[in-house]
Amino acid sequence: MNFDLTEERQMLQDTLRRYLADKYDTATRNAILDSDAGMSAEIWTGLAELGVIGALFSEADGGFGGAGFDIAVVFEELGRAGVVEPLMDTAILGGGLIAALGDEDQKLLVEEIIGGGLHVAFAHGEPSSRYDLRRVETTVAADGDNVVLNGRKAVVANAEAAGQLIVSARESGAAGDADGISLFLVPADTKGFTMRGYAMMAGGRAAEVTLDNVSVPASARLGAAGEALPAIETAVVSANVALAAETMGAMESATALTKEYLMTRKQFGRPIGTFQALAHRMSDLLIELEQARSAVINAAGHLETEPRIRDMQIASARNLMGRAGRLVAEEAIQMHGGIAMTQEYELAHIAKRITMADHRFGDTDYHLERFIALSAA
Amino acid sequence: MDLNYSAEELAFRDEVRAFLDEKLPKDISAKVRGRGHLTKQDMERWHAILNEKGWLAPNWPEEYGGCAWNAVQKHIFDVECNFASAPRIIPFGLAMLAPVLMKFGNQQQKDHYLPRILNGDDWWCQGYSEPGAGSDLASLKTRAVRDGDHYIVNGQKTWTTLGQHADWIFCLVRTDPDVKQQEGISFLLIDMKTPGVEVRPIILLDGAHEVNEVWFTDVRVPVENLVGEENKGWTYAKYLLTHERTGIAGVGSSQAGLDAVKRMAGSEIHNGRPLIENPHFAARMAQVEIDLMAMSTTNLRIISKAAVGQAPGVEASMLKVKGTIIRQEINDLARRAAGPYAMPFPSEAVEGDNDPIGPEGAGVVSAQYFNNRKLSIFGGSNEIQRGIIAKVTMGG
Ligand SMILES: Cc1cc2nc3c(=O)[nH]c(=O)nc-3n(C[C@H](O)[C@H](O)[C@H](O)COP(=O)(O)OP(=O)(O)OC[C@H]3O[C@@H](n4cnc5c(N)ncnc54)[C@H](O)[C@@H]3O)c2cc1C
Numbered sequence: 008m009n010f011d012l013t014e015e016r017q018m019l020q021d022t023l024r025r026y027l028a029d030k031y032d033t034a035t036r037n038a039i040l041d042s043d044a045g046m047s048a049e050i051w052t053g054l055a056e057l058g059v060i061g062a063l064f065s066e067a068d069g070g071f072g073g074a075g076f077d078i079a080v081v082f083e084e085l086g087r088a089g090v091v092e093p094l095m096d097t098a099i100l101g102g103g104l105i106a107a108l109g110d111e112d113q114k115l116l117v118e119e120i121i122g123g124g125l126h127v128a129f130a131h132g133e134p135s136s137r138y139d140l141r142r143v144e145t146t147v148a149a150d151g152d153n154v155v156l157n158g159r160k161a162v163v164a165n166a167e168a169a170g171q172l173i174v175s176a177r178e179s180g181a182a183g184d185a186d187g188i189s190l191f192l193v194p195a196d197t198k199g200f201t202m203r204g205y206a207m208m209a210g211g212r213a214a215e216v217t218l219d220n221v222s223v224p225a226s227a228r229l230g231a232a233g234e235a236l237p238a239i240e241t242a243v244v245s246a247n248v249a250l251a252a253e254t255m256g257a258m259e260s261a262t263a264l265t266k267e268y269l270m271t272r273k274q275f276g277r278p279i280g281t282f283q284a285l286a287h288r289m290s291d292l293l294i295e296l297e298q299a300r301s302a303v304i305n306a307a308g309h310l311e312t313e314p315r316i317r318d319m320q321i322a323s324a325r326n327l328m329g330r331a332g333r334l335v336a337e338e339a340i341q342m343h344g345g346i347a348m349t350q351e352y353e354l355a356h357i358a359k360r361i362t363m364a365d366h367r368f369g370d371t372d373y374h375l376e377r378f379i380a381l382s383a384a
Numbered sequence: 385m386d387l388n389y390s391a392e393e394l395a396f397r398d399e400v401r402a403f404l405d406e407k408l409p410k411d412i413s414a415k416v417r418g419r420g421h422l423t424k425q426d427m428e429r430w431h432a433i434l435n436e437k438g439w440l441a442p443n444w445p446e447e448y449g450g451c452a453w454n455a456v457q458k459h460i461f462d463v464e465c466n467f468a469s470a471p472r473i474i475p476f477g478l479a480m481l482a483p484v485l486m487k488f489g490n491q492q493q494k495d496h497y498l499p500r501i502l503n504g505d506d507w508w509c510q511g512y513s514e515p516g517a518g519s520d521l522a523s524l525k526t527r528a529v530r531d532g533d534h535y536i537v538n539g540q541k542t543w544t545t546l547g548q549h550a551d552w553i554f555c556l557v558r559t560d561p562d563v564k565q566q567e568g569i570s571f572l573l574i575d576m577k578t579p580g581v582e583v584r585p586i587i588l589l590d591g592a593h594e595v596n597e598v599w600f601t602d603v604r605v606p607v608e609n610l611v612g613e614e615n616k617g618w619t620y621a622k623y624l625l626t627h628e629r630t631g632i633a634g635v636g637s638s639q640a641g642l643d644a645v646k647r648m649a650g651s652e653i654h655n656g657r658p659l660i661e662n663p664h665f666a667a668r669m670a671q672v673e674i675d676l677m678a679m680s681t682t683n684l685r686i687i688s689k690a691a692v693g694q695a696p697g698v699e700a701s702m703l704k705v706k707g708t709i710i711r712q713e714i715n716d717l718a719r720r721a722a723g724p725y726a727m728p729f730p731s732e733a734v735e736g737d738n739d740p741i742g743p744e745g746a747g748v749v750s751a752q753y754f755n756n757r758k759l760s761i762f763g764g765s766n767e768i769q770r771g772i773i774a775k776v777t778m779g780g
Contacts, residue, residue, distance in 0.1 A: 161725070162725060162727055205741070206729040207727045207728055209727070285767070341761065344519070345758075347589075348588050350589050351587070358589070366724055367724070370723070372668075
């Protein structure tokens with residue numbers, strides 16, 4: 008066993024950390040949060056130029072990474088700095104699905120993504136699907152050489168910025184069936200799309216997307232008809248590694264800020280960290296952080312193993328991050344007192360990132376149930 | 385012992401329900417349920433409606449125009465108001481300053497300020513905390529120096545809730561810097577329109593403008609605005625805090641909150657079944673409900689004892705700690721119930737002409753979750769309350 012990062016990954020981590028320390032301070036980030044786009048084109052280009060997007064793809068797909076630990080290294084850093092730019096949506100989900108299912112033509116888009124020139128959104132969740140990846144009710148019907156899509160997609164992250172949307176639709180079967188789901192690559196300017204966009208609590212933007220007779224050539228289908236679920240599950244596994252690592256990075260920042268504050272903030276003539284009531288709780292946060300680090304390593308290290316083991320590791324990591332993340336976010340705020348309640352203060356944003364990660368691709372309970380089901384299998 | 389409401393209590397409950405049904409404006413209750421932000425006018429409108437009925441001041445003695453309700457009546461009113469989605473009564477004038485004036489103010493102050501509080505002529509805010517003086521309130525530095533018939537005030541208050549709406553602020557100020565901290569503090573009433581008073585907004589993490597900084601630069605305050613004696617302000621401040629803690633358990637708010645969670649969990653579908661049937665979610669809900677059932681009785685036991693003249697001391701701290709834990713747990717459940725729909729930013733999810741996004745009420749759950757982190761921080765943090773409980777019960 009060896010818990011050291013390879014030299015390449017260590018370099019990636021150092022470079023990214025330096026870049027974000029330099030370019031992504033609290034004030035800059037808060038200005039990004041207030042902006043109409045909800046993200047910075049300059050940062051996006053900067054990340055692409057650093058090779059951060061490329062690090063999320065394998066060499067075969069035109070990148071130079073793509074393994075679990077590459078994802079973990081990148082997202083830990085993004086989490087530490089509270090980055091709101093949609094790397095998970097465009098690269099891991101969008102790029103990941105195109106790379107997995109696309110034909111030669113479609114795969115050309117991956118290059119554009121790696122270069123920072125294209126945003127993608129994964130329009131999969133629906134108003135009643137919650138975290139269930141199989142619950143797809145959006146319909147697709149053949150119409151000559153075209154297919155016609157109808158339905159509603161919920162909380163589609165990055166939808167407004169995306170040049171291409173990957174839309175899931177059901178070719179056959181009932182709402183919860185595993186078989187019968189297809190993906191379609193739909194340019195954002197296709198007729199029949201309506202988007203109601205909004206900012207999200209922890210930064211970034213999403214939209215409610217309505218598809219009203221959206222007509223695209225049948226060649227827009229990604230992969231074989233009705234057989235997209237395994238690829239969706241694989242992409243979501245990577246997204247879960249990204250989410251867990253991002254949360255862990257954010258927890259590092261939250262604990263560092265809290266530790267610093269406990270040592271400097273004085274009440275009753277002494278640093279508040281000298282009150283045992285707080286000191287012990289700070290210690291608990293540091294313990295949980297180490298557990299979180301291990302959970303992320305377990306998940307990232309099993310990305311390429313057989314699905315049942317992989318999925319158990321993912322479920323366990325997300326469940327642990329959900330619990331430890333909640334503890335860290337709530338306790339960090341509490342031990343700061345009022346100051347952490349202000350939008351301006353770094354911890355406020357970090358705590359929101361940690362908490363809201365629990366609402367993507369399954370919350371703490373969802374992953375607990377997955378773990379139980381997989382353990383019994 | 386009798387755990388049932390008496391016939392009179394049931395009649396009172398029906399009266400409160402009928403009143404809320406008839407008089408609580410629908411646009412206001414819709415906002416409380418999460419479809420928008422309450423404006424100053426909304427809050428004033430509701431105060432005026434309660435005042436007209438004579439129900440604005442449950443804790444005031446009748447001679448001042450209060451209801452003089454007993455503990456059970458207050459509980460019933462709290463629960464019914466919350467279930468009807470009535471706005472909370474803004475406490476600063478009614479529940480904080482008024483009791484201090486009644487006990488320590490002079491006749492002129494009582495005659496002048498108390499009716500104006502009831503009538504909504506003056507909006508009050510609380511100027512206790514400072515950047516350097518939070519839990520350690522007695523270390524406050526805002527200075528008031530006597531100059532003839534005036535005090536000259538310099539310094540800064542912070543976290544001043546709804547100070548942007550306020551006409552007046554009651555402040556703790558330092559009048560003697562050379563004695564033990566607690567013995568050099570005075571209680572001063574300051575007109576916010578006085579030159580030198582500046583209010584600067586603080587935006588909270590959920591995006592709300594709810595608190596402010598209040599800066600004082602050479603603010604001239606007439607000496608008749610001193611409450612009680614100079615340098616005795618700490619005594620009055622502590623008296624006020626015991627009043628701040630009545631209603632702190634928030635039982636009504638928790639019950640209504642849990643009800644809303646149940647409704648959302650009944651309509652959200654999880655793996656093909658209503659979320660409310662999911663064993664993990666159901667267990668979380670049941671756990672909170674069990675705590676809340678006991679808390680409802682704990683709260684009634686403690687406030688009934690206080691009503692017959694035994695001040696709730698350490699018990700008030702217990703209500704604060706457990707009551708806020710329960711409220712925050714319910715906020716956590718609500719955000720879980722909303723699933724992915726907890727992610728949109730509330731103003732964009734619920735306001736404007738469009739239909740709200742996601743299931744009913746989902747648009748505000750995460751904002752409420754983050755905003756209510758304050759419950760365990762303000763009014764004496766939960767750590768400070770635990771310190772009080774330990775000190776009172778174990779000495780030291
Ligand atoms: C939303 C909001 C609204 C508010 N409204 C008002 C208002 O209208 N008027 C007003 O005057 N104030 C108001 N406050 C201020 C509030 O009362 C203070 O935030 C509170 O007293 C805590 O002070 P602090 O924030 O400075 O934290 P600190 O006192 O610095 O505390 C930081 C942490 O240290 C802990 N701590 C401190 N001392 C000890 C100890 N001895 N032992 C163990 N732990 C300790 C605290 O519990 C906390 O966890 C408001 C605060 C908030 C967040």
